[in-house]
Every structure is written in C-alpha cells, then in structure tokens.
Amino acid sequence: MRTDDKLDQMEEHPPDRPPSRMTRTRWWLFGGTLAVYVAIVAGVLATSWLVTFDWQAMLFRPYKQWPEIHAFLDYFVVLGQRGPTAVAVAAWLGWRCWRTKNLHPLLVLGTSLLLLNITAGAAKLGMGRLGPHYATTIGANEMWLGGDIFPSGHTANAVVTWGVLAYLATTPLRRRALSVIAALGALGVGMTTVYLGTHWVSDVLLGWAAGLLVLLALPWFEPGVEWAESRLTALWRQLRTRWLPAPAPLAPAPARSGLSAPRPAPEEEVLVRDAMGAARPGSPTRAADSRPHHPPRPHTVRSERTPVTPTGSRRPPHADRAPRTAPLAPAPVRGRTGGS
Numbered sequence: 001m002r003t004d005d006k007l008d009q010m011e012e013h014p015p016d017r018p019p020s021r022m023t024r025t026r027w028w029l030f031g032g033t034l035a036v037y038v039a040i041v042a043g044v045l046a047t048s049w050l051v052t053f054d055w056q057a058m059l060f061r062p063y064k065q066w067p068e069i070h071a072f073l074d075y076f077v078v079l080g081q082r083g084p085t086a087v088a089v090a091a092w093l094g095w096r097c098w099r100t101k102n103l104h105p106l107l108v109l110g111t112s113l114l115l116l117n118i119t120a121g122a123a124k125l126g127m128g129r130l131g132p133h134y135a136t137t138i139g140a141n142e143m144w145l146g147g148d149i150f151p152s153g154h155t156a157n158a159v160v161t162w163g164v165l166a167y168l169a170t171t172p173l174r175r176r177a178l179s180v181i182a183a184l185g186a187l188g189v190g191m192t193t194v195y196l197g198t199h200w201v202s203d204v205l206l207g208w209a210a211g212l213l214v215l216l217a218l219p220w221f222e223p224g225v226e227w228a229e230s231r232l233t234a235l236w237r238q239l240r241t242r243w244l245p246a247p248a249p250l251a252p253a254p255a256r257s258g259l260s261a262p263r264p265a266p267e268e269e270v271l272v273r274d275a276m277g278a279a280r281p282g283s284p285t286r287a288a289d290s291r292p293h294h295p296p297r298p299h300t301v302r303s304e305r306t307p308v309t310p311t312g313s314r315r316p317p318h319a320d321r322a323p324r325t326a327p328l329a330p331a332p333v334r335g336r337t338g339g340s
Helices: 003-011 024-045 049-060 067-080 082-100 104-127 153-167 172-196 201-243 266-276
Strands: none
Touching: 024 049, 024 201, 049 201, 067 082, 067 153, 067 172, 082 104, 082 153, 104 153, 104 201, 153 172, 153 201, 172 201
16 A cells, blocks of 8 residues: 555544543543542642641651662652653554554544643642642641642643543453553552652642543543544645655556566457458468467377388488499409510
8 A cells, every 4th residue: 555545544533433422421420520629629728637648648758668669669750740651652642643544542642631731730820739848837738839739740640641542442441451550550650759758648639530530521522633633634635735746657567578478368369360361371370469370280199190211322412422223333354464
C-alpha cells in the first residue's frame, strides 16, 4: 500500500473506539466522584478531622521512618510528573495513530490533559493551600496563603495520563487490566508524595477525585474530538495537495530476457491467421507473438523408417583419382634391348 493510500484512510474510524456518550454507569460514577470531591474540599475548609489526619501523617515523617526506600521513591514519583509521562504516552499513542490511520488517540490525550490543567490548575490557584514543608501553624488548614498543592498535581496527572490508555483500550479485557494498572500506579504516586512530605493526605485524595472526574467526563467531549479530527485531516489533505508532488505513474516492468511474451488467446490467433491469409503449404507461418509457426506433420517410429544402405565410395570424387570400379591398366614389361 502506498503512502497516499494510507493517508487517505485517516478519515476512517476504527470500530473499536471508546463510547462517545455517557452511559448510566458513568453517570453514577461521575456523580459519586463529584460528591467525594466536594466533601474533601468542605472538610479541609472546615478544618475537620481530615486536617487533623493531615498533620498526624506529616509529623510522623515517613521519609525518616523508612529512609532505605527514599532513593527509589524519588525516581518512582516521576510517573506522576506531567512532562515525562505525557511524552511517553504521546509517543505510544502516536504510533497507534500511525497504525490505525486516525488522530483520535492523540486528540483524546490532548483533551484530557487540557481539562486537567484547567480544572486542577484553577482549584490550586483558587484555594492557595501551602504544602507540609511550608506550613506555618500546627493544626491549621493552610488555605489561601499563596500555595498551589491542593489538589495534588502528581496524583491527578497519574490518574489521567495512565487512565487514558485504559479509556482507549480496544477490548473489555484490556480496558479492565489497564484500569487496574493505572489505579495502582496513581495510588503509588500519591502515597509517595505523602512519604516525601510534599503533599498532605487530603491533597492526594482530592487529586484522585480530580483525575477521575476528567476521565469520566471524556465522552462529553468526543463530538468535539471528532470535529477536530475531521478538520485536521482536511487541512492535511490541502497541504499535501498543494506542497507535495503527485506520485508518478508506475511504468510497466520490462520483460526479462529469456522469457517469451504471454501467448494470445485462441480468438486472437484466429484473427491473426485470417488477416494474414492462407499461407503456402509446407511453409512456416508467423503467429501473433512473432514466432514462426510450422504446420504439424506426422512423425514415424524409428522401426517404420526405410533403412538407407550406402552405395559406392564415401570418398569425394577427384580428377586425378581413378574410380575403383575401372580396371587397372597392365604395367609395362621392361626387357633388355640390344643384340641377340
């Protein structure tokens, strides 16, 4: 298949795309997650038991209790950083776009990251909570003090970035398996931030809820994703037509030496023989493929052939050589001459 044919298939939608509408199950999950999100925010604002638990976990200082795993968790927490994870997942989905000849996976990833930046970023800047390392008053909720850690960006990003792979899975089994892997990864990243002392426990809980809300809301944005995909595909076609030269027609492959041309159909042979007219008997005619055509003749068996017996001498005649059939002349008798 040529490259142009592959590009022409970019408008075709594979049959195994994720659902583009909100099912009843997703509605219940979205409503329950939103209620949890609001409850966490209300609990922190009211300085409830949730804030007390935050301070207890912070004063426990897990990074001092288990220092032997500190180096490993410093690298593990990268699975929640937006830059490295977005590049890795975008590379995988880009290869999938090239294989399926559509831009849907990359557009879904871009839409989810845009939604996460808008929603989580607005919540961070709006509530301005300080992190454990910058806390000023023990037992306080540390709200509206210019911070940006509520909800946890690492946790929410881990939920969305790895959850998109489960959302775009092509079979129910893969979707369930990737959902479990994404959930465990997001849980590990969130607990790692608590271990390192960079987030409160309530930050991690709100980060899980924020990321899950983005994933559950993706079907609402599927029509916009399809519209953007069709526009980008049409734009690419215009640019390809304007800037890329048209492919040259393929020339027929020359016939290899030693191989004859294909034999014409019997009808063509009849037409050629009629056009050439009747040929002389016994003379070879020329067929449509420019090869001499000899009329068929009977063949005899070796035993039926007349034996040929050579007669006479096989030596060629010569002017000075007498034939063997002529009588030889008598040799002259030499006698003595002279007297008696």
